Amino acid sequence: MKIIEGGVCAVEGILAGGSRKGKYGLGILYTGKSTATAVFTSNNIKAEPLKLTMKNLKDGKLSAIIANSGNANCFTGPEGMEDAQRMVELAAEGLSIPEDRVAVASTGVIGRKMPMNIIEPLTQKVLGNLENSPRGSRRFAEAIMTTDTFPKEFAVEFKLEDGSTARIGGVAKGSGMIAPNMATMLSFITTDVKASPSQLKEALRTAVDETFNMLIVDGDESTNDMVILAATGKSGKIDDNFQEALNLTCKELAKMIAKDGEGATKYMEVKVLNAKSQKDAKRAARAVAGSTLVKTALFGADPNWGRIIAAIGYSGAAIKEEKISIILEGENRKIDLIRAGEIIASGDSEELKIARDLMKEDKIRIIIDLATGEYTAKAYGCDLTYDYVKINAEYTT
Amino acid sequence: MKIIEGGVCAVEGILAGGSRKGKYGLGILYTGKSTATAVFTSNNIKAEPLKLTMKNLKDGKLSAIIANSGNANCFTGPEGMEDAQRMVELAAEGLSIPEDRVAVASTGVIGRKMPMNIIEPLTQKVLGNLENSPRGSRRFAEAIMTTDTFPKEFAVEFKLEDGSTARIGGVAKGSGMIAPNMATMLSFITTDVKASPSQLKEALRTAVDETFNMLIVDGDESTNDMVILAATGKSGKIDDNFQEALNLTCKELAKMIAKDGEGATKYMEVKVLNAKSQKDAKRAARAVAGSTLVKTALFGADPNWGRIIAAIGYSGAAIKEEKISIILEGENRKIDLIRAGEIIASGDSEELKIARDLMKEDKIRIIIDLATGEYTAKAYGCDLTYDYVKINAEYTT
Structure with missing residues (x-):
């Protein structure tokens, strides 16, 4: 297993980009025709984007993720759901993909109307700077930061049992309010292995239980957490080597979040x-x-x-x-x-x-x-x- | 129901006293031939004095409580148990009562040998200043303080359903490390109602569930918590009026502890x-x-x-x-x-x-x-x- 550069863009075909305006940030991740799975917060109150992402990911198909920081779009009711839906539309139109293959995520203050007048132009800007490069991944990672003091990326290359080379790349944001079962934490992970949605689900659940769910900053648990794993299927079949590499990726991202706990010195x-x-x-x-x-x-x-x-x-x-x-x-x-x-x-x-x-x-x-x-x-x-x-x-x- | 002065000594026949030396304090409460019950921490690690008090209170009979602050006598093994036993002996000898009618409590730092060279002379001193007076209760309340910034006492007088007048008095110490199910919290409550140990147990459990167990300072739970309720039986029979007065006493003491949370301003x-x-x-x-x-x-x-x-x-x-x-x-x-x-x-x-x-x-x-x-x-x-x-x-x- 070899740690490599590039974050989510270490995987071939993944495009990423991001931009910030004031306290708001917006990132887009294009994953092509990938299979995908996600783990969501266990908080009984779930933000609107989570509800929409749950629906769109039901068939295990994903082509893009749009995520913003600065506003959690939580406890915002039907209007908040319209805003989440609008973000999905913007990404789908810009990338010429079906809306139900777009996931949406938000992080920030609860109970405020989304500033769509800022989000829309930011989205257009980011749609214009997507690229498969370390810079793209970094821009995405920076766009989703809130009280984070540094962007969080990790990528690894490894051999599958069938001899083919595979990769996993990830970005995350975290900082405060992290507790068991994930809290104000977003992580997006890409890979080129071939896997069914249910295989990915099993693998992600295993990795998250040992890593993100064992991460504690202040014991509070957020309404907005999600981890998405998307697989392009361009390399070999999912196996135990993949699981090991996924565990490592989640662990390293979790450690970065712990190190960047709000106000933490140790x-x-x-x-x-x-x-x-x-x-x-x-x-x-x-x-x-x-x-x-x-x-x-x-x-x-x-x-x-x-x-x-x-x-x-x-x-x-x-x-x-x-x-x-x-x-x-x-x-x-x-x-x-x-x-x-x-x-x-x-x-x-x-x-x-x-x-x-x-x-x-x-x-x-x-x-x-x-x-x-x-x-x-x-x-x-x-x-x-x-x-x-x-x-x-x-x-x- | 009337709030009155005197803390634990508001109840006839109860003697109390206390003294401090540096960071250590020692208090003694004499309850005569009373019936008693207690609630202990649910922490799997229990301090030595708790183990001994559990044993001595099994028959529901209590004549005295000896409590110290500054050292928790926890994780101190057989030597710690000897020290707890020695405290019981000192109180029993000084008050001419059977050892198995003495409860012992400690609060302070975990894992240090008890400073018996300080505890023993303090005990002798306190045995000489026991009195049924507001001053006695106050001395006891002050002796058991650790990071507390004020002593905690409460007493109430009320009518039982049979027409007789009864009283409840209590002292407590708390401050940090308070969580559901009681944490680094000691409370000793006296009353003159007539009640069997099992009636007292039921009443105390009910009161504690709604009060001390709903008290949160920092979510940590201590190894040393206990609440003891002792009844002298000199007034009428336990009834619903008693329960109401006990709930109030526990609630008021719990509120004092919350207000005195470590570093708390609100x-x-x-x-x-x-x-x-x-x-x-x-x-x-x-x-x-x-x-x-x-x-x-x-x-x-x-x-x-x-x-x-x-x-x-x-x-x-x-x-x-x-x-x-x-x-x-x-x-x-x-x-x-x-x-x-x-x-x-x-x-x-x-x-x-x-x-x-x-x-x-x-x-x-x-x-x-x-x-x-x-x-x-x-x-x-x-x-x-x-x-x-x-x-x-x-x-x-």
Whole structure:
């Protein structure tokens, strides 16, 4: 597997472009005659573009995605649905494709009418700059940013079992309000493998469960999240190698989102080992990564394992105090905090000194061995900082 | 029902006292030959004093409570259990009561050995200052404070159905790390009604479910929470009037804890009306009060109803967008944000201007009418501020 340049445009035949005006952005992705699938937010309130995309993707056929930032087009009723429909029409007309092969996505403030007077000219502009190039992918990635501080792209080339070379490319936007089951997160992934919609669905669900759904910024879950996977079918057949490459793509995009959490200064991975069940492993990892007390301790560079223990305890995972081990891992070193229930890093111990120093690094991995079974899970998160409060206290309606 | 002075000592025969030394505090409550019940944290990791109190309270008999602040005596193993046992012994010896009639509680940092060299002399000191007076209750309330900024006491006098006068008194400590199902929260409640342990249990469970369990500061749940209810039996029999007074006592103590949330500048009540089920009402109320995005909007005085809508959506409660109404209520005014799915407070509307002004008040009530059924619930919370981050980033192990 080889990491390559080009984002979504690393895949042959994919055209991308984007443009911004003030706080609004618009991106278009042309995928030709591709098969596709999507995963949507589990929030009971879904934005209008999601409802329309769900309908248009039912047959598993996709030719284009149009996405905007700055306005979520959520809780906007029939008028919002008309605006989403209008965006689909604009893309379909411009690209000479059927409307029901267009997906539409939005991200931004909830409950405001779409500024179609800005969206329409932006769409026309972007229709004129679509290209199969790293620049096209980058423009798209930048167009869908909201409080993101950098565009998120990833692409990989790999061999299928039948010997053919295949590619996967993706873009994402995220930042705040990310929680299990995806929140204010958009990701669009392209590939050239040959696959039926149901094969793609299975593959995307598997990848999302382990990656985007294990990503926690603030525990809130948005009304607008979606991940779309589109396959052009120009390379070989979908197989396990594809799954592995897709998992990697989703994981790398999820990590970029965690690193770019609103106001975040530190990135955290929580790895749970030897849990009694897969569910236990996941909920323990998520509870620790999502704990505001762990997140503030991370910000304060405090190896406060008591808060980690408390979060494991309330996660609901089966535990035995005397079996738990907790290890902190930094760039080039790791240190035991708890070893099989025994407190290692405390008082004047050398371990606590090292742990305090290690916590100053900007990427921290917390490894938790529950020693009650054989299941593993990872969660991705970040610290909770003054700037998170600032960004979210000042982001006005 | 009449609100009275005296906290736990409002009840005849109850003796209380407390003292502090540096960051440690110790309080003792003597309840005579009382029946008692307790509710404990649902965290899978329970501090040593909880384990011992569970054992000692099994027979429903209680004569004293000894509680310390500054050290949670959690994840401290057999040595921690010995220390908890030693605290019980000290109280039992000093009060000439059986050890199995003593409850013990701790709150503070996890994973540190109890400073028994400080706890023992403090205990002797407190044993010498026990009294049935407002001062005794206040000393106890102050002794169990950690990051609390004020002591929490409440007492009420009421008539039982049989005509006799009865009283309930309570103290609590809370502040950060409060979540549904109680977190780093201690509350001790006394009464003079006559009741069996199982009657008390039923009554306490009912009250806690609607009050302490609807209290959210940061969503983390502690290893040390407990609420104890002790009844001396010197007044009339337990009845519905008692339940009402107990609900009020727990509610008022819960509200004090919410107001004293770490770093909080504003208090918030979330009231959900006309939900399809009791569970739906509770989870919608909790999701909104617990949303970090709603909490930061509260801090920023931003009437961002989009975040409220998003939280209702991910709470899992049954909703219909076109039926939801949201009202903001301040001290002397209320304003519609959403009325049956229609956005009222937006753009240049007078309502949005009023809502912005109203959000500057320090007690805000968010009323959500789901119009899908007939169930109601309330949750209690506070804003998320720079100071919350500061307190928790700097609170070292």
